[in-house]
Amino acid sequence: MNTTVRIGSGQGFWGDDLEAPVRQVERGPIDYLMLDYLAEVTMSIMQKQRARDPSAGYARDFVPLMERIFPRCVEGGVRVVTNAGGVNPEGCAAALVEAGRRAGVSGRACVGLVTGDDLMDRLDELMDAGHELRHMETDAPLASVRDRVQSANAYIGAAPIVRALELGADVIVTGRSTDTALTYGPLMHEFGWSADDHDRIAAGVVAGHINECGAQCTGGNCMIDWWTIPDLADVGFPIIEAAPDGTFVVTKHEGTGGRVTVATVTEQIVYEMGDPATYITPDVIADFTTIQLEDDGPDRVRVEGIRGRAATGFLKVSIAYSAGWKATGTLTYAWPDAAAKARAADRVLRQRLDRLGLVFDEIRTELVGWDSTHGPLAGEPPVDLPEVQLRVGVRAGERAPVERFTREIAPLVLTGPPSVTGFAGGRPRAQEIMAYWPALIRKEAVEPHLVARVEPV
């Protein structure tokens, strides 16, 4: 059995630093490269792309990335685990095999593919069988929006990732794998942790939570002494150095920028946290109130003490449905009395929208540069504020009023209060809203459909 396994994080979301995974494989030793591309809204974006092009629907950045690092991964024995597959893992894996051939690793690498998380084609069958897929916050049954559903994917656990690794996969592509399973799956495989080894799997979940947002635990977006954090231009992404007993160290490659301390790791641990004693994953419930952190030398933090308990009988389902249209327009107003001018312009705009008989579910006005982040806590803006950006957003069930709104911003430049600029970007764009519908489903409805298979490059 291995004594230490190093799992490097290379992407924290779709759009993250493209050079980070390259740094992870070139600047020091790792055993696994974990690439997390998915967030709540990402699946619906990918679904839109797939609707336009059946070969799309996955994180396209991943393919050229692998073409670049595939030889290095094969030669260095670095296995890659990613949820880049999005709503089209088959298409992603096929493109990956092609990329591997172009990179010259034919006959030297295998691609693993995990499918079965996509419930879209089974949705009516599941609902007919009594799975109501009620919204986790509002308790409304999915039937109330069924005709507008665009995608439905179960957040799946580590079992198919472990299976693909057993089958010899070097690069594993999944769909809506939970972010943390991309880290704890390889640990379960390497250390032979059994499904009822709750404490160790929970430790793997915490490792995964620390890893899943990339540099957010190594000095990126870190508030503590942010002005002293060195060389963020070359920030080192996190590496989990795990031991078979479930303890691990968070670190980064030597010579990279950023910082790993108890404080930077703690900031990431509390990110997107709910009830810390009950962090639910498909494989275990982890108790974040048991985490013990300790400095372990420069840019090293030791993590131990983590307890877990048996998982629930459910998987979370990520559903996207069409929920109307929205648009946001902006204009910049200058001193003197910038905020007063912006507010006067907002009033003119609202009067015009009203006279046009346009009906919106919401109109929201913010002053960027004054209250768009702290709201009323910002107080009243000073008359000598040098400038402020007026930002008005609208949302409606129908497209037409939103489209008309997009034509009402620019006219304010010549027909509203003075000292206004910042309209060079043209009219705002009406966007269709793909809303997020979180639900639960019994595991038995999904798990028998999960498949891991392997294909040589």
Next chain:
Amino acid sequence: MMRVPLVHLAHARSGDKGDTANVGLIAYDRAHYELLREQLTPERVKEHFGSMVSGGVERFELPNLGALNFLLHGALGGGGTMSLMNDAQGKVFSTALLRLEVDVPEEVAEAVRGRGRPPAGWSPEPGGSPAGGGDR
């Protein structure tokens, strides 16, 4: 006792789950955790955010990390893709919480003065510049 904004006593990070923002607040000095825990009741935090939070505020304690986690329900204008807010994912709600003022003994107020902000004159350019620096 003196009133001190949280920005000098704690750092924080926030994120979203649907229409709920979370703020994880971490004491700079573990010795101040208890003081924060006593004063930062869910009611106090709810009052601080006022109209920014339409639902309730829940609080969870992480004494092992010297941290408190607040869930601010109904804070994100519907959340995710529905929201019209500039901060639709609640990324900087953390900083709004750091405006809240708590009562601390005078020696603590003295000890934490300036904490959490760059020194006056700080600049990202090597050597610094008088143009930088936080307003104390």
